[in-house]
Amino acid sequence: MAKKRSEIADVDRSLYDFRFSDADAEKLAAGLTPDIVREISAKKDEPDWMLDFRLKSLETYHRMSKPNWGPAIDGLDMDNIVTYVKPxxxxxxxxxxLPDDVKSTFDRLGIPEAERSYLAGVGAQYDSELVYHNMQDTAAKMGIVYSGIEEALKEPKWEALIHEKFMTLIPPTDHKFAALHGAVWSGGSFVYVPKGTKLDFPLQSYFRLNAKGAGQFEHTLIIVEDDADLHFIEGCxxxxxxxxxxxxxxxxxxxxKRAKLRYSTIENWSKNMYNLNTKRAIVDEGGTIxxxxxxxxSHVGYLYPMSILSGKKxxxxxxxxxxxxxxxxxxTGCKVVLNAPDTxxxxxxxSISKGGGISTFRSSVVATKxxxxxAASVSxxxxxxxxxxxxxxxxxxxxRCKxxxxxxxxxxxxxxDDKVFYLMSRGISEEEARGMIVNGFADPVSKELPLEYAVEMNNLIKLEMEGAIG
Structure with a gap:
């Protein structure tokens, strides 16, 4: 009799590792030069101030050193990275x-089905450009704006707001890869939720990098006004x-003020990826992030979402x-700045590590005067x-205060071993037992996600757990 396959081994790895040819895509040359930056800007038909911003960011990038306090990134050579790929x-x-290959990609990832089931709007980016964007009429009638950030830049009303906010929380001088982002960013989302508006269903953006040897540099800008409420989901x-x-x-x-934003992310990059992402929020009085x-x-990851609590409570x-x-x-980790009373x-x-993997949790809590x-607690x-x-x-x-x-x-x-033995005594294989224990360990995160994303996260854990014994 054939050996029964475990639940862990039954998961289809092809769900994420499939790829299509990028032969028809438009690519710029690899490397990072002022001419490449100008070409990206020209393709976007951007306002002059954005081109100036890009070129100044590039100058900042070349002046700054790579971080030397985290995992080594010596294998990353920008001379070999293509910074712009248009599908x-x-x-x-x-x-x-959409073309069959692009549509098939997002079909296999379940994005159209998720949109039909419970999302108020979806944006899908393929390499350097958004290829799909749609929002339900009900959300639009509430005055909510959800579009590609490049599309919003072409609207005078939103260009002024983007100009005011763009890379003010994450200035190019923050670190070398913030400067890189400022120089070559492409694609991403713009969301504006008016005062007092509460959206019952999430918005989602999904980012898929298909091209070999390329980079993805999307920019997400979300503004949730006073007394508004939004749940935004990002997958990649x-x-x-x-x-x-x-x-x-x-x-x-x-x-x-008194607004609430939930930002949920499942990042499932391939293991040849350097994930050097920067996320930051600023919260006004009584607001919540x-x-x-x-x-x-990802092969190497630097990821520390930061919250600046600037308003009382x-x-x-x-x-x-x-x-x-x-x-x-x-x-990975988290940073918080307590910069107002009663925050x-x-x-x-x-964190879970196996097979020689290295997991480092790095936190920073700053309490200003x-x-x-x-109060703050870190666990x-x-x-x-x-x-x-x-x-x-x-x-x-x-x-800095008492x-x-x-x-x-x-x-x-x-x-x-006692937990594994207990489950095995109930007829569960050792591999399944260990997988169940790990899923239980991850449950506090899983239960905070929408059902479909909790299932995805649990499946990812099962994929990683395959071969965890022996």
Whole structure:
């Protein structure tokens, strides 16, 4: 009798690793020069101020050094990265109007079905350009704006607002790859939610990098005005190649007084990817930012969403999980600046490492002199599945006033043999038992996601757990 396959082994790996030829795509030359930056800007038909911004960002990039405090990124050579790849299609609002390969990509990832089921709007980016964008009439009638950021730049009303906000939370001088983003950004989303508007269903953007040896540099700008409420979901994936790919996107979130924004992300980049993404939010009085983050894939990752609590009684929560497998070095975490009275932050993270993977949790909590009466808690739990793997916790606290309550706790452990034995005594295989324990460990993150994304995250864990015994 054939051996029954476990649930872990039954997962279809081709869900994320499929790819199509990019022979018909329009590509710029690899490398990073002023001429390439000018060519990107010309293709976008941008206002002059944006071209100036790009060129100044490029100058900043060349002046700055690579980070030397995290995982090594010596394998990343910008001379070999193509910074702009345009797929052979323009943006559509109907899935059936897309070329077969592009449509098939998003069909297999389940994006059209998700849109039909429960989303208020969807944007889909393929390499450097948005290829699909649509929003339900009900959301549009509420005055919500959800479009590609390049499309919004062509509208005088929104150009002025974008000019005011663009890369003010993440200035090009912040770090070398913020400067890179400022020089070559392409695609991304613009969302504006008017005062008092509450959208019951999420908006979603999905970013797919298909081209070999390319980078993706989308920019997301979301403005949630006073007393408004929004849930925004971001997903991303890429097939695996034997050359380096790069992701250096940027996310800027502006949350108004008493407003609420939940930003959920499942990042599933291929394991040849350098993921050097920057995300930052600023929150006004009584407002709330909620981060839900799942980080899977990529060879090297630097990812630390940051919240600046600038208004009295503003708050943030961060719930995240990282899974580092063989050949992965993922340096992730969260940053919070308490910059007003009575602010609060709650950070809960989980990390899993196996097969020699390295997972580092890096947190930063800053309480400025304005933060009287504020509180923050940081909790990090790490699970190592074998003796080859590594997990580190690096908390930083910078407290500049007396009346604050800030704490940090961290635990690192392994799967207990007694738990595995108990499940095996109930007829469950060892591989399935370990998978169940890991999924239980990840449950606090999973339950914060919409059902379809919780299922995706659990499937990703199952993929990573394959072969975790023996």
């Amino acid at each position: 052979a299609t323009d943006q559509k609002s109907d899935w059936d109007s 994936s890429a097939p695996k190649y034997n050359v380096v790919n790069l992701h250096a996107g940027a996310v800027e979130l502006f949350v108004g 909620e981060w839900v983050s799942g980080s899977f894939g 503003s708050s943030c929560t961060f719930t995240g999980i990282t899974f580092a497998g063989a050949g992965q070095n993922l340096d 609060s932050a709650a950070i809960e993270t989980k 304005k933060a009287e009466g504020s 990090c739990q790490s699970l190592m599945l074998d003796a080859m793997s590594r997990s580190d916790t690096i908390p930083t606290m910078d407290i 009346n604050v309550d800030i704490g940090h706790e961290a635990t690192i452990g392994r799967i207990g």
